[in-house]
Amino acid sequence: MTPTNGMMATQDLARMIADAAQPLPAFDDPTFGRLFDRYADRRVVLLGEASHGTSEFYRARAAISRHLIEHHGFTAVAVEADWPDAAVLDRYVRHRPGRDGTEPPFQRFPSWMWRNTDVAAFIEWLRAWNADKPPERQAGFFGLDMYNMSGSIGAVLNYLDEVDPEAASVARERYGCLHPWQEEPARYGRAVLTEGYRRCEKAVTQQWRDLLEKRLSYAAEDGVGFLDAERNARLVASAERYYRIMYYGDEESWNLRDTHMFETLQSILDAQGPQSKAVVWAHNSHIGDARHTDMGQRRGELNIGQLCREWWKEEAALIGFGTHTGTVAAATDWDGDMEVKQVRPSRPDSYERLSHDSGVPRFLLDLHRDPDLTAALGEPRLERFIGVIYRPESELASHYARCTLPLQFNGWVWFDETTAVTPLGPEHHAEHGPEGVPDTYPFGL
Numbered sequence: 001m002t003p004t005n006g007m008m009a010t011q012d013l014a015r016m017i018a019d020a021a022q023p024l025p026a027f028d029d030p031t032f033g034r035l036f037d038r039y040a041d042r043r044v045v046l047l048g049e050a051s052h053g054t055s056e057f058y059r060a061r062a063a064i065s066r067h068l069i070e071h072h073g074f075t076a077v078a079v080e081a082d083w084p085d086a087a088v089l090d091r092y093v094r095h096r097p098g099r100d101g102t103e104p105p106f107q108r109f110p111s112w113m114w115r116n117t118d119v120a121a122f123i124e125w126l127r128a129w130n131a132d133k134p135p136e137r138q139a140g141f142f143g144l145d146m147y148n149m150s151g152s153i154g155a156v157l158n159y160l161d162e163v164d165p166e167a168a169s170v171a172r173e174r175y176g177c178l179h180p181w182q183e184e185p186a187r188y189g190r191a192v193l194t195e196g197y198r199r200c201e202k203a204v205t206q207q208w209r210d211l212l213e214k215r216l217s218y219a220a221e222d223g224v225g226f227l228d229a230e231r232n233a234r235l236v237a238s239a240e241r242y243y244r245i246m247y248y249g250d251e252e253s254w255n256l257r258d259t260h261m262f263e264t265l266q267s268i269l270d271a272q273g274p275q276s277k278a279v280v281w282a283h284n285s286h287i288g289d290a291r292h293t294d295m296g297q298r299r300g301e302l303n304i305g306q307l308c309r310e311w312w313k314e315e316a317a318l319i320g321f322g323t324h325t326g327t328v329a330a331a332t333d334w335d336g337d338m339e340v341k342q343v344r345p346s347r348p349d350s351y352e353r354l355s356h357d358s359g360v361p362r363f364l365l366d367l368h369r370d371p372d373l374t375a376a377l378g379e380p381r382l383e384r385f386i387g388v389i390y391r392p393e394s395e396l397a398s399h400y401a402r403c404t405l406p407l408q409f410n411g412w413v414w415f416d417e418t419t420a421v422t423p424l425g426p427e428h429h430a431e432h433g434p435e436g437v438p439d440t441y442p443f444g445l
């Protein structure tokens with residue numbers, strides 16, 4: 001059979017990718033991190049993932065982050081996780097005492113996304129890195145997301161109990177109207193349609209503003225503690241609005257969430273000073289520029305990658321990740337059990353299939369280095385997005401969207417065959433780790 005022009009064009013593209021691809025060594029090989037030196041002068045480097053349950057994506061992001069922290073002065077790792085949960089890990093990696101009564105982090109669905117062996121290994125490395133560093137040179141671990149409303153309310157109240165008990169009393173009264181919904185905040189959108197709950201918006205917003213007005217006096221006592229409290233108060237205000245909007249199910253809830261993550265990233269960098277630099281870990285759907293995807297062009301959605309480019313211009317590097325096949329940790333339904341699922345081979349009309357057909361099993365592709373390659377990849381194609389839910393039986397409708405890869409990202413990291421993350425469980429719990437604490441601390445297993 002004679003190949004069609006379309007088939008030949010696809011083969012040519014795959015060969016161009018193979019010629020431009022830089023093969024990736026083992027994760028612990030120092031040359032792995034050095035391949036990303038081209039992005040080291042950026043203010044923010046955003047590292048994606050094509051699923052929330054793939055080990056290679058976590059290990060690659062950890063290796064890149066370690067290199068940027070060790071050799072290029074990055075002092076923040078900001079992840080697609082809730083602020084109060086990540087704050088527990090941040091206190092651990094920066095050798096700060098934990099707060100009394102704090103729940104172990106990442107207990108809620110999807111717990112495997114952050115409570116896994118790859119994240120635990122990176123957290124231990126970060127703690128060791130910080131051990132002999134002064135506070136201004138330590139690298140922190142921060143959450144950008146906004147789902148854990150109850151954890152944030154508790155963190156604000158604990159902080160105010162320590163620095164301003166009178167303000168804590170006022171905050172408890174203001175947050176009281178949200179109390180029935182802290183464990184099931186998604187139901188709040190329906191309840192708020194009644195007049196009695198509309199007052200919550202004003203109360204929680206005023207609480208955040210009050211913290212900002214007292215910024216100088218609170219920060220003088222504990223600057224890191226104030227940032228934690230201020231971000232938690234902002235999270236509660238954003239989450240109140242998010243769950244109210246989510247009831248109607250439009251794109252505004254997505255836009256509010258990603259705008260909140262972007263503003264949180266700005267706050268982290270502002271708190272660390274004008275020379276600070278951050279690595280972001282989030283899904284491709286958040287870190288790839290939404291203006292060059294279906295989500296932006298057809299649904300009017302923005303994301304943190306787009307906002308970073310608009311704010312920091314060329315000082316933001318967006319790096320996507322992809323895979324052809326393998327296994328992934330995911331659920332079938334929201335709040336369902338984690339399963340290890342087989343990832344179907346990528347579709348013939350996708351960027352993933354082009355990467356697979358290159359024949360290079362793992363590589364970094366600089367999407368802006370070769371103008372001819374950039375132009376050749378500039379025709380929109382399908383790209384796969386697997387979140388915490390994966391339904392192979394409806395993959396085209398559920399997990400593919402049309403994108404323009406070289407406009408969406410600066411770089412593309414490829415692993416042809418990947419494996420599921422390993423959740424932390426009792427089998428990982430030794431009696432004692434460093435300094436006499438359980439080696440799964442601060443995960444609390």
